[in-house]
Amino acid sequence: MCIVAAGVSQVPASMALTAPVGPLWHLDRINQATAPLDGNSALGPLTGQGIDIYVVDTGIRPTHEQVVGRVLPGIDIPTDSGSSKVSPVTSDCDGHGTHVAGLAAGSTVGVAPQARLIAVRVLDCNGDGEVADVVSALQWVRAHHRSGVTAVVNLSFGVDLGDDGTSIDREVQALIDEGVVVTVASGNGDAAGRPIDACKIAPGDVPDALTVGAIGSADLVSYYSNNGPCVDLYAPGGDRLRGLESAWKDSDTDYEFDVGTSMASPLVAGYAALLAQQQPGLCATTISQAIVDRSTKGVIAGMTADSFNRLLFVDTAPITSTAPGEASHVMITTDAQSIVASWDPPCDGGSALTTTKVSLLSNGKVVKRTNLPAGTNAVRFTGLTLGKKYQVVIKASNAIGEGIATSRITTMPVRRIFAGQSIDPSLLGSLTSDLPLIWSVSQTSKKICRLQTAPFRLVALRKGTCRVGLRGIKGQDAVIRSLRID
Ligand SMILES: [Ca+2]
Ligand SMILES: [Ca+2]
Known part of the structure; x- marks a missing residue:
């Protein structure tokens, strides 16, 4: 089932842009409570340094001047599956992901100019992807992020709940439970571009995710922005008059205007990175709640009655x-x-x-x-x-x-393990998560124990210490355990 990046359109794609000069309206707006813009876009001393922002998108152009030196190639599912290859891996053949990454953490166009960006490529050169690929990618993020250090994941895409979106929702909730702040675009309306209830879109319907709608430059809710009670807050996403300028894919100095809730969401992701840098052990839900609490209330025009009138406000006071x-x-x-x-x-x-x-x-x-x-x-x-x-x-x-x-x-x-026994590993080890435990035997223990497939067994060959590696997700660092064989 297809998922689609939540960008509306490029404005206009053929226009070659150069690096922006002067304050960008999307940054200018979020450091002040009320309009009009004051020409000041400074966001304070925090930079997001030391914090990882996972950009689950079309990839990132890693050498772009806005992000160069701060992009880690994460995982590239379309290349791995052969459906849409890019080289180098996780680079961006669409532009959307680079734009999003720039808004989150670009050096001059982004909110957290020193955060690390981890490119997680799930969408192809048209910005399309598959639910199963997103699920795999989010599991990879679960395996990769460091526990106890707050990380941020931005998801600027959506899928109808009926199209198996709930499987994405489960992974998003698991990430939040593990201390990751997840920002999500509320989506850009139905097939005809008419705004709909964001609660009908995954993963924006996940209550603990920060679901972000869009406003235009005049504090008017954007004509395409999904709305309703699942939208936690709004941020600049642009409209027909004004897009958001950020990095683009075609060169290291390429820039483009783009419009959409896709652009609003990474601004919130960047803000979360600033707060996480200041207090790296904060719980994800605490950061998300602070972002909602600190938003400016009641300044957006054109809201539906069932939507919360909250606009992103970057306030970097420490959180209790x-x-x-x-x-x-x-x-x-x-x-x-x-x-x-x-x-x-x-x-x-x-x-x-x-x-x-x-x-x-x-x-x-x-x-x-x-x-x-x-x-x-x-x-x-x-x-x-x-x-x-x-x-x-x-x-x-x-x-x-x-x-x-x-x-x-x-x-x-509880058991003892005796030499000569062949034991179902699920009787020896377990992990509290929806993920099955993956076993390996250390090289140094090959004479003591070995793994056997079909049926899957740990075979205790002789007395001694059987060192095994246990992990929940392929690629994750293994937890090493020494099992005593009597
Ligand atoms: Ca300002
Ligand atoms: Ca929420």
């Missing part, structure tokens, strides 16, 4: 710290009559983690509990009852208070 979020990717293994649990630390809420409490429960009662210092993200519980399933709960704290506890995670039956 909160208790930590919830640990993710909890991995459990069993060997030697024990359980090992490890996890990715949660967002710290803007105040450093102090301790992590891990509880082991049996029949609903806590049987063991340990308080770990900050930075320790794994624990082994020993001397457990063979054959028994336990439950694990993890909860981090900071100076503000206790964070969100994980749900009770049921372990596999």
Whole structure:
């Protein structure tokens, strides 16, 4: 099923533009509450340095003067599948992604001029793509981003919910749960260009995503912008009178005007990167809420009655710290009559983690509990009852208070591993996510244990330490576990 980039049209594509001089209206507008433009487009001292913005789009021209030196090639699904190749990978044969990247983090046309841009190419040279490819790309982002450091993902495209958009929604929610701020274009109307309810479009309907509508240069809601209660806020996206000028694909000094909610969304992504730079452990939902709270209310004309009248306002005051979020990717293994649990630390809420409490429960009662210092993200519980399933709960704290506890995670039956056994790996390890665990055996352990396919088994060859690598997503750094074979 097709998804489509949320750009309306280039204005006009044949016009060769040079680097903009003077304040750009899209930046000028978002540093002041009310019109008219004051000719000042400065956004303050924050630059987004150290923060990653994933641009899931048509790719990025990595050598463009607006972004050069700050673009990391992420993943390129149309090239990998052979459906629409570009060279080098993740470069941009459409222009949309380069434009979006420039607005998020271009050195003079963008909001976060020193953020790193990660090109995640899912759309082809016409700006079209497939739902399944977007799902794969978002899983790759889940695997790639560093836990505990806020990252930003911009999605300037949409798909009708009925066209399997819910599978994209699930991945977007998973990203947010793992501490990633997700900005989404609200979309540019139906096939005839008439605005519709953004709640009917994925992934703009995901409540925890920041869904962005567009205004024109006169604070009038753009004629194409989808609307309704799923639009969290509006930002400059342009109209027939005025587009947004940003980088384009054809040369390192190529610029173009473009119009759409695609252009409004990356401005919010850039702002999120500024806030994340200032407080790198903030929870994604805290940043998103601050962006909504700080928007200017009631200045946009032409709104539908069911839309929130909120316009992006870049206010870089620090955000009040909160208790930590919830640990993710909890991995459990069993060997030697024990359980090992490890996890990715949660967002710290803007105040450093102090301790992590891990509880082991049996029949609903806590049987063991340990308080770990900050930075320790794994624990082994020993001397457990063979054959028994336990439950694990993890909860981090900071100076503000206790964070969100994980749900009770049921372990596999506790066991020992004996030489000569051939064991279904799902009885030895599990991961709390919708992703199956991918196993590998360390080179140094080949004489101790090996993996066998059809049926999939871990074969314990002899006594010793079987070092395995476990990951949730192909390409992710493996978690190394040492399983004892008795
Ligand atoms: Ca201004
Ligand atoms: Ca929302």
